[in-house]
Amino acid sequence: MRRRVCSFVLMAIGIAAMTFMGGGRRSLVASAGQPPASNMEVKIDNFSFGPATVTVAAGTTVTWTNRDDIPHTVVSDDKVFKSKVMDTDETFSYTFAKPGTYSYFCSVHPKMTGKVVVQ
Amino acid sequence: MIGVAKALDPQTALLAKHAQHVVLVHFPIALFLTGVAFDWAGRWTRRKALGEAAYYNLLVAAASTLPVLVTGLLAWQFQLEGQRLKGILLLHLVLGFTSSVLICAVWWVHFRARRQGAAVSDYLWMLEAAAVAIVGLTGHLGGFLAGVNVG
Numbered sequence: 001m002r003r004r005v006c007s008f009v010l011m012a013i014g015i016a017a018m019t020f021m022g023g024g025r026r027s028l029v030a031s032a033g034q035p036p037a038s039n040m041e042v043k044i045d046n047f048s049f050g051p052a053t054v055t056v057a058a059g060t061t062v063t064w065t066n067r068d069d070i071p072h073t074v075v076s077d078d079k080v081f082k083s084k085v086m087d088t089d090e091t092f093s094y095t096f097a098k099p100g101t102y103s104y105f106c107s108v109h110p111k112m113t114g115k116v117v118v119q
Numbered sequence: 120m121i122g123v124a125k126a127l128d129p130q131t132a133l134l135a136k137h138a139q140h141v142v143l144v145h146f147p148i149a150l151f152l153t154g155v156a157f158d159w160a161g162r163w164t165r166r167k168a169l170g171e172a173a174y175y176n177l178l179v180a181a182a183s184t185l186p187v188l189v190t191g192l193l194a195w196q197f198q199l200e201g202q203r204l205k206g207i208l209l210l211h212l213v214l215g216f217t218s219s220v221l222i223c224a225v226w227w228v229h230f231r232a233r234r235q236g237a238a239v240s241d242y243l244w245m246l247e248a249a250a251v252a253i254v255g256l257t258g259h260l261g262g263f264l265a266g267v268n269v270g
Contacts, residue, residue: 047266070266073199085199085204085205108199109265
């Protein structure tokens with residue numbers, strides 16, 4: 001009886017271990033199949049973009065979040081991207097597909113400028 | 120030095136799209152507040168010269184609301200491409216229109232009284248006080264939007 005219980009416990013432990021290992025392998029395969037995480041955050045606060053210059057790989061999505069009490073916009077100099085007016089805590093995202101340097105500014109406060117360098 | 124030269128360049132100033140609004144807006148505000156102060160002082164001291172000063176300040180204040188309104192609307196069209204406004208920007212727009220109407224109304228009451236050779240109503244101070252409050256609030260919001268009133 002005791003031997004049967006022991007073998008049952010061992011079998012349960014074995015099944016659990018296999019399940020964990022299999023699951024881990026699956027998750028490894030899944031993450032290997034996905035493109036690398038490519039997001040960049042830029043905060044708008046106190047009338048400035050932070051960081052003012054970001055360098056990212058092509059395909060990266062940059063998200064601007066307005067942490068200011070004042071409405072702001074994000075507009076590229078060459079009008080490649082252009083946000084609507086963002087109130088506090090609103091966001092704007094743009095995916096940079098092509099390499100290059102993208103300078104941008106806030107159209108409400110043109111002194112606020114930033115740059116995205118896409119490699 | 121280049122910045123100073125650029126700031127004094129008329130072309131830079133005129134083509135700055137929305138910059139004129141934040142410059143011109145000070146004229147009706149200052150003239151109106153001064154006009155109301157002269158009006159109240161004139162009524163308090165019963166000095167006619169102060170009433171005259173009040174009238175001409177209010178006249179120019181009312182006239183200068185027009186370019187301020189136009190440049191404000193142009194700023195909306197140029198800088199924000201006329202997109203639907205909300206929050207502080209919308210409030211600033213509505214209060215800006217209200218302020219302009221009140222400034223012109225105060226001047227018009229003075230103008231009508233002068234044309235009829237009569238004294239202005241004793242209750243005009245209430246309209247003037249309301250206009251001062253609205254103008255002040257509009258200016259505060261404008262300063263907040265421009266980053267002047269931010270601590």
